[in-house]
Amino acid sequence: MANDTNAPSTMQPWSFYPKNADVKMLNGPRFDQDANRTFKIDANKFAQVKDDPDALGDVVSRFINRHYTHQLKRILAMQRYYIGANDIKFWNSGKAINRADNRIANEMPKYITNMRVGYTFGNPIRFQYNDDSSQTDTDRDTVNEVVDDFDKRTNEAYHEKVMKKNLSVTGRAYELNYVNKDTNDPYVMALDPSEAFVVYDTDPEQHSLFAVHYYYVEDDETPLWYVDVYTADHIIHYQPTGYPNSQLAFDPQQKDSFEEHYFGAVPVTEYVNNDERLGDWEGEMDNFDAYDKAISEMANSEEDFSNATLVISGEFDFGTDENGKPKVHPDVDSLSRYMWLKPAQVQNGTGGNTVVPPKAEYLTKELPIDAWNAYVKTLSDNMHKFTNSPNVADENFASNASGVAMSYKLWGSDQERATQQELYARGLMRRLRLLGNYWYTLGKIKSADLIENITPIFTPNLPKNDSEIVGNVQKLSQTGDFSQQTLWEMAQPVTGIDPDEEQSRMDAQADSEPKVTMPGDYPDSFGKTSETDSTAPEQDSNGDETNPEPTGVQSVEQDKQAVILQAIANQRKQQGGGN
Template identity: 50%
Template sequence: MAIEDNPIAYYSSLPYPNQRTVHMLSGRRFSLDSNKQYKMPAELFNVIKDDPVKLGEMATKFIESHQSLQVPRLLTLYRYYIGDNDIHYWDSEKSESRADNRIASGFAHFITSIKTGYRFGNPIKFQYNDDSEISEADENTLNDLINKFNSKNDESYHEKIMGKNLSIMGRAYELMYVRENTNDVSLRPVDPVNAFVVYDSSMEQHSLFGVYYYNVNFNEQDYWYTVIYTDTNIFIYKPTSSFDGQLTLSDNQEHNFGSVPLTEYINNDERMGDWEYKLDTIDSIDKSKSEMANSQEDFSNAMLMITGDIDVPKTPWVGADGQPLTDKDGNIIYRKTPEINTRQSKIWLKPALVKNGINDNGQVIQPTASYLTKELNTDGWKLYIDALNMEIHKDTNTPDTSDANFASNASGVAMSYKLWGNDQERANQESLYTRGLMRRLRLLGNYWQALGSIQNADMVENINPIYTPNMPKNDADIMQTVTALVNTGKVSDQTIREQIEPVTGVSNDAEQQRIDEQNEKIKENDPFNNVFTRKPDESQDDDGDNTDDSNPDEVDNNEIDEKPSD
């Protein structure tokens, strides 16, 4: 995310930009429209669908709403991900003489890293459904097209970026387009701050059009670019000086994707990030750690309290000319209170004589020196912080790897239970992500059919995405399980190779190919391979037995009747 290209939007995520005036934990953070899904009646859209001017005017209204109401929420979440929490802008109302540290926790980044790595750390497999009625040649063609597409677009990394955006902001966008002067389809993630999709008002919520707008700051001048995607066309507009500037068409291109090539993925039905609903708890931890640091610093700079007199040379008052000041009698005027440097390693004290009257002989006050401090309840502070930490891990279904019970020697069953909550959440999110993947494949199918690469776009419906959670693995346990399966004698070689893939890192198909190549080399390099191999015409006759019909004296043992027993 290029924050520097849109600093105004970045600071719009703060109530009062560039000032420490955020009142933390004071109520609702975002407006009701901050996460609203854009919709409009399809019949109204069809009227302006092919009119770039009216379509641009409609898109501008949505852009204004997106920039003013939705972008602040998205960038607030992104700020927390990069460690720029609201604690940095907190109105603590502390005086200048007191410590005012601002410590931001990294919980947002930690949770997103764990969730994204767990879901997308292992590449998604696109497996063809063998139960389909499509010919093997068509199946191989489609698989080759998908593999080439994934390879050229670094699909594995693309999924990780999409997963990160989903975890942070609850939504992610990907754009499909054709590379210039080629027929190659490109796939790119688009920042949710710079894109949105408008749907119709039906139950199906079909995509009407998508908008991708972004800012480029060059030579201290803003250039806002806007592109609108419909199910048939791409409308490219000239850059404007602001996001809500009047759009003028620059280019109009047709595409063959058959639908809006901008696809929205959602993290859940609420379109919320993985830790968004725990922002208050994150702020509580930030405030607690910051206040503890402030208490420690205030303790180090505590006020020195002295009773008695200080045995130091008297310090005269000095005038503007640098000379000591004198009274009318010419006597040097000394300070009534000697200067005290609390940073000195030693301060000499002496008893003080205090008189209450003229005839009072006075009372001797023994000198003392001590710092004015307050008690720091470190145990209570630690208990409070630990409770907040535990609450975040529990409510976000993120395992606490610092937990003493989260040991590397824990059994597989114990680890499974610790990840059980995360797995439930992952199952729902994979279902939602599969919707986006299938839409991607349908767009590709439409384009490849228009290009003549495949016969029917519906072929992609036979592709099943398969997810493999990126869990800590124990090779010894895997091999023990595989050995037990082999010993049953009822498991195919293909299943065994699929089970050991996490250990070898080689897929079933690649392993089968290696085995075939290895057997072929053994046959080629075996000098006795052809010596002991009988040719069919030398060992068997046409009727399949091992006798030579040209020799009538040779008798087939199978034709001898057994002598009946007595």
């Protein structure tokens, strides 16, 4: 039986989806005060139950009940707005059956989220190893090798985009570090925020005590909820249950029900979008609803206008039948192109008749189109302004604007990106530390602390001016104050070539070029001289030449010096010495 007697009778995750004509839009708070609360428990209390799956199951059940009852509704609401299932789709509009009742949902949430994802992670994160004098080149190469291998194997660049989408939509994102079955290879995957949460201790720094992944599986037989709990040492798989907030049962006889994971800490990491754990557009949901209502009512008015009531003044003239009696007209066919009317005679107060001219017209109302358009534009502008999302359809958002002008237009977005980037970097470093613990356990790296030398480098995906970038690289190169590595990194947005790959290509190119011999080994074509050379200059007692070299010989010597200088310059360039 479910622990919560007030829980919905149907326990599927989508039971929190509203039903048709079930929502009164813009009517009070959307979520309760516990909808976004962080879960905490006293660390000493947790220590008493963490190694006892049955006792721990009691604690976990209470947190699952709180998450399902108070937090799931908010998360699902944010997720359905992202896919266009806004409240307008479930609006209790109170319209009559014969009235137009269109439900048009805007896709501004998806626009804002996709813009943020592309802006932040359109360019992959670079994980840069910062050399420490106490570490060797072997340490650096080993760490870089295992990190690069992990990123390629797990498609890390795409994983970051999924995580950022979850952050933008729900304000939080969860990732699980795990080891693929029958291998020693660690992987990472994003968990649906509606199915996962982390419980922290009461310390201000909020250390993870355990994480929960509970998810609904509906197969052809019995739909069940599965619950996995992750502590700093173990993964505990509880028995599937019919209700998400049922008492959890642990079966020690089940294979792999209690297993170690060797990551050295809770292997589920929670990322937050901001300190309040709010989505990028959560505060503008009222504006979204107002916009949806305005657009839908405009469509309703247009449709009602097309189906306006036909008002007829006069009488239909269908002639007489074979007996001379007037034909009785049928119901009016609105699809007919012709209508025959004749004047009607109405008896007046003086005993005579008043002739009413025939007329057929639609009963309509005036539509304030200009005011409506102004209202909709105001809502749209507010949605862009208050979410710091550039409106690329705006005529002032010119595609040929300079880089400085574009930076000012994206200034608001960039302030939020900088803050969110710092928060995301915390999550990345926790992921890397978990991996460092695991790699150290396997003996793949000398120390788990080597991971601390890695710094994530974010490159915003902004509109770029290739000519401007190349010009800046050339100017910095001419100063001689920057390494070739730095210049290659600056040029990467234009060339698309990683600096390490560029160095490899330069080395290969140098190996394929003919080598220049050193002085003394030059062929005769360079004008070699020796003691027996008849063209060697003679000197007088003061050391002055008595028979200067012919002009042709001087030119050859100058060519030789130029070749030597060029060879030295090329060698320095190949070794990364810069200019």
